[in-house]
Amino acid sequence: MTENPNPPIDLRSDTVTRPTQAMRQAMAAAEVGDDVYGEDPTIRKLEWRAAEIFGKESAIFVPSGVMGNTIAIKLHTQHGEEIVCEAHAHVLDWELSMSAWFSGVFARPVEAPDGVLRWQNIRPAVRTASPHNARTSLICVENTHNMAGGIVTPLAVAEEIYGEAQARGLKVHLDGARVFHAATFLRQPVAAIARYADTVMFCLSKGLGAPVGSLLVGSAEDITRAHAYRKRLGGGMRQAGVLAAAGLIALEQMSLRLQEDHSDAQAFADAITEIPGIRITHEVQTNIVIFDVTQTAFSSSTISSRLRAMGVLLNGIDEQRMRAVTHFDVSREQCLAAAAALRRAVSATDSQPAPQLGFTQL
Numbered sequence: 136m137t138e139n140p141n142p143p144i145d146l147r148s149d150t151v152t153r154p155t156q157a158m159r160q161a162m163a164a165a166e167v168g169d170d171v172y173g174e175d176p177t178i179r180k181l182e183w184r185a186a187e188i189f190g191k192e193s194a195i196f197v198p199s200g201v202m203g204n205t206i207a208i209k210l211h212t213q214h215g216e217e218i219v220c221e222a223h224a225h226v227l228d229w230e231l232s233m234s235a236w237f238s239g240v241f242a243r244p245v246e247a248p249d250g251v252l253r254w255q256n257i258r259p260a261v262r263t264a265s266p267h268n269a270r271t272s273l274i275c276v277e278n279t280h281n282m283a284g285g286i287v288t289p290l291a292v293a294e295e296i297y298g299e300a301q302a303r304g305l306k307v308h309l310d311g312a313r314v315f316h317a318a319t320f321l322r323q324p325v326a327a328i329a330r331y332a333d334t335v336m337f338c339l340s341k342g343l344g345a346p347v348g349s350l351l352v353g354s355a356e357d358i359t360r361a362h363a364y365r366k367r368l369g370g371g372m373r374q375a376g377v378l379a380a381a382g383l384i385a386l387e388q389m390s391l392r393l394q395e396d397h398s399d400a401q402a403f404a405d406a407i408t409e410i411p412g413i414r415i416t417h418e419v420q421t422n423i424v425i426f427d428v429t430q431t432a433f434s435s436s437t438i439s440s441r442l443r444a445m446g447v448l449l450n451g452i453d454e455q456r457m458r459a460v461t462h463f464d465v466s467r468e469q470c471l472a473a474a475a476a477l478r479r480a481v482s483a484t485d486s487q488p489a490p491q492l493g494f495t496q497l
């Protein structure tokens with residue numbers, strides 16, 4: 136198979152998105168100041184707008200989603216307590232055990248087969264303090280659920296969890312790395328989703344296209360405390376208004392175009408469903424398509440390296456499943472070209488073992 140000279144079609148993740156021209160211009164022109172002193176006007180504006188859009192009192196800009204989740208778990212728990220989350224949640228599987236390392240809490244996983252964590256799943260895992268049990272203090276929900284295929288939690292489900300949690304004095308943190316995708320699917324403003332959580336972390340640097348950054352939104356009291364934890368984690372940034380300038384465009388404009396990514400994902404899914412041996416493992420609701428390859432003759436890493444040789448970047452989650460994530464840097468035509476390449480990759484008889492490549496980056 137010959138190497139392809141064109142820039143690769145990159146469906147590995149929406150984290151690979153690059154800043155738009157408008158973002159680059161806004162970054163160059165950004166008003167800045169020292170944010171540790173609270174003097175960066177562009178960061179102030181971004182945080183204020185985020186709080187307003189999410190219907191929360193306040194917000195804090197952080198360099199990454201992992202830092203946002205880490206701070207939220209610290210805000211809502213005491214050392215030695217328990218949190219409940221879905222068994223394949225990002226906070227459990229992909230954040231280097233930060234909840235244990237930074238907050239000293241135990242994460243109790245709960246399986247939700249379709250990726251939608253419901254109160255009836257959570258309830259049996261909630262513990263009250265006793266001579267044998269540590270107290271559960273936080274429920275972490277993820278919407279959309281990355282490893283379940285970008286599945287959206289319905290509003291009624293989120294409302295029930297929040298109501299039951301409040302009745303028991305538990306807090307709810309929403310890992311909303313892709314919450315604008317959920318809002319687009321539900322045809323609701325993000326504030327309608329954020330209403331059912333005490334804090335929400337959302338990423339600017341994924342489908343929204345900003346080069347760096349996430350925000351944590353919540354009550355004024357929580358966000359005031361969050362500043363110290365951000366500083367401790369090394370997230371106290373100086374003239375980061377250059378990043379916030381791109382973040383404002385991501386928040387105000389890029390959040391409005393996500394239906395395009397969802398339609399591209401559906402088109403990709405429709406095309407690969409026709410390929411013998413490929414089985415999509417979930418209903419395609421947003422910009423993520425996870426598919427099983429066990430009925431093909433090849434492992435995901437072999438298929439991944441064959442695709443790479445054809446100019447398509449798409450990783451396995453494990454040896455059985457692969458994930459494609461659409462975003463504005465990949466066009467509909469490129470999504471369909473990637474599907475055609477996948478058909479070639481799984482039908483090639485070439486038994487040449489392919490070089491081993493890494494699994495999914497999130």
Ligand SMILES: Cc1ncc(COP(=O)(O)O)c(C=O)c1O
Pocket residue numbers: 150198199200201202204225226277279281310312313338340349497
């Ligand atoms: C659901 C979810 N939460 C949190 C994160 C972490 O975001 P970041 O990579 O900005 O730390 C990711 C990353 O992909 C994610 O998919």
